[in-house]
Amino acid sequence: xxxxxxxxxxxxxxxxxxxxxxxxxxxxxxxxxxxxxxxxxxxxxxxxxxxxxxxxxxxxxxxxxxxxxxxxxxxxxxxxxxxxxxxxxxxxxxxxxxxxxxxxxxxxxxxxxxxxxxxxxxxxxxxxxxxxxxxxxxxxxxxxxxxxxxxxxxxxxxxxxxxxxxxxxxxxxxxxxxxxxxxxxxxxxxxxxxxxxxxxxxxxxxxxxxxxxxxxxxxxxxxxxxxxxxxxxxxxxxxxxxxxxxxxxxxxxxxxxxxxxxxxxxxxxxxxxxxxxxxxxxxxxxxxxxxxxxxxxxxxxxxxxxxxxxxxxxxxxxxxxxxxxxxxxxxxxxxxxxxxxxxxxxxxxxxxxxxxxxxxxxxxxxxxxxxxxxxxxxxxxxxxxxxxxxxx
Numbered sequence: 001x002x003x004x005x006x007x008x009x010x011x012x013x014x015x016x017x018x019x020x021x022x023x024x025x026x027x028x029x030x031x032x033x034x035x036x037x038x039x040x041x042x043x044x045x046x047x048x049x050x051x052x053x054x055x056x057x058x059x060x061x062x063x064x065x066x067x068x069x070x071x072x073x074x075x076x077x078x079x080x081x082x083x084x085x086x087x088x089x090x091x092x093x094x095x096x097x098x099x100x101x102x103x104x105x106x107x108x109x110x111x112x113x114x115x116x117x118x119x120x121x122x123x124x125x126x127x128x129x130x131x132x133x134x135x136x137x138x139x140x141x142x143x144x145x146x147x148x149x150x151x152x153x154x155x156x157x158x159x160x161x162x163x164x165x166x167x168x169x170x171x172x173x174x175x176x177x178x179x180x181x182x183x184x185x186x187x188x189x190x191x192x193x194x195x196x197x198x199x200x201x202x203x204x205x206x207x208x209x210x211x212x213x214x215x216x217x218x219x220x221x222x223x224x225x226x227x228x229x230x231x232x233x234x235x236x237x238x239x240x241x242x243x244x245x246x247x248x249x250x251x252x253x254x255x256x257x258x259x260x261x262x263x264x265x266x267x268x269x270x271x272x273x274x275x276x277x278x279x280x281x282x283x284x285x286x287x288x289x290x291x292x293x294x295x296x297x298x299x300x301x302x303x304x305x306x307x308x309x310x311x312x313x314x315x316x317x318x319x320x321x322x323x324x325x326x327x328x329x330x331x332x333x334x335x336x337x338x339x340x341x342x343x344x345x346x347x348x349x350x351x352x353x354x355x356x357x358x359x360x361x362x363x364x365x366x367x368x369x370x371x372x373x374x375x376x377x378x379x380x381x382x383x384x385x386x387x388x389x390x391x392x
Contacts, residue, residue: 032060035101035104039053039097048097052093063107066079066111083124086104087128090131094139102136102145109129109154110160111160112124113158121157126154129154190356198297201298201301201305205304206265209304210268211232231268253293254289254290255279255292257293259279261300262314269304271312275314283383284383285381288361291357292363294354295365296329298350299331300314302374302376307335307373308335309335311334313330314330315330319379326380327379328379330375330376333374335373351365354378363379363380364378365379
């Protein structure tokens with residue numbers, strides 16, 4: 001921050017900000033008017049005045065350094081030693097120069113609250129007040145000042161502990177806010193990576209298949225080849241739209257659209273497909289449908305790209321479980337893919353991202369090889385949180 005002002009909990013970082021903090025800290029030194037008046041008009045000798053001015057200057061300098069550097073990680077022992085010096089100066093000046101100097105103990109109490117944690121300040125502040133009381137009764141006519149100084153010392157000291165805790169809380173809140181922003185940015189990057197993987201993997205696989213078909217049809221069947229090229233153009237345009245939607249965060253695929261896309265992709269790959277009719281999605285949350293649509297897209301993409309399957313079966317069923325109704329998607333093929341997503345034993349990046357999607361909406365994913373083929377089963381809640389447990 002380059003301006004003059006800075007928020008509570010922020011340390012000054014340039015000359016202007018240091019000047020502002022020094023000014024705000026120095027304003028409270030106006031209550032040293034009694035010692036200054038005593039030096040000017042108290043009838044002390046020249047030597048006593050000089051020593052008094054030096055003692056007052058040393059006290060103010062020590063107090064300013066202690067308060068100004070609050071929160072910079074000094075050891076508590078060093079702070080306690082500094083407070084001891086301030087208390088000793090206050091005692092010496094009050095005993096030698098008179099009752100007007102008792103006000104210094106108020107600054108000792110305030111410095112205790114500002115520079116020490118609460119667990120220690122709750123003892124040092126009453127200690128400073130007790131020392132103030134003892135010195136007040138030792139100074140001639142000092143008890144007449146006691147009532148006017150004791151309450152400000154107590155209230156001022158404990159008020160500074162509150163300010164210190166407020167500063168610490170503000171700093172922690174600012175750091176937590178920065179951490180949350182970083183986590184949100186990371187989550188957004190992961191979302192975008194998952195979306196681009198799922199979108200482009202499916203679309204590019206379909207474009208590759210149709211390009212191979214168009215190449216085999218030329219030059220003998222130019223009309224059919226032209227149709228495949230037209231399909232490639234349509235798929236590429238839709239892929240561009242999907243990528244734009246994914247980047248802006250509005251991509252929510254629908255099951256009916258993914259079923260239609262799966263039928264086209266499997267047919268282009270020469271895979272015999274058995275797909276369900278238009279699904280009934282009454283009461284299914286939008287997030288659950290979207291997650292299941294991503295699962296269907298990922299599964300079909302893996303069948304087309306990796307499995308070498310000749311047949312693929314897709315089932316979509318509603319089931320009642322102990323946790324409530326679920327919508328279950330099963331994709332099964334008879335291939336033997338070699339990348340771990342279509343008949344292997346491992347899990348690729350697509351399945352890992354798909355697991356994250358389903359977990360986010362409270363769903364589950366099961367994927368693994370069969371005796372001859374591969375099966376993927378994705379389940380999502382078929383009712384919102386408010387509907388769980390209600391009669392079907």
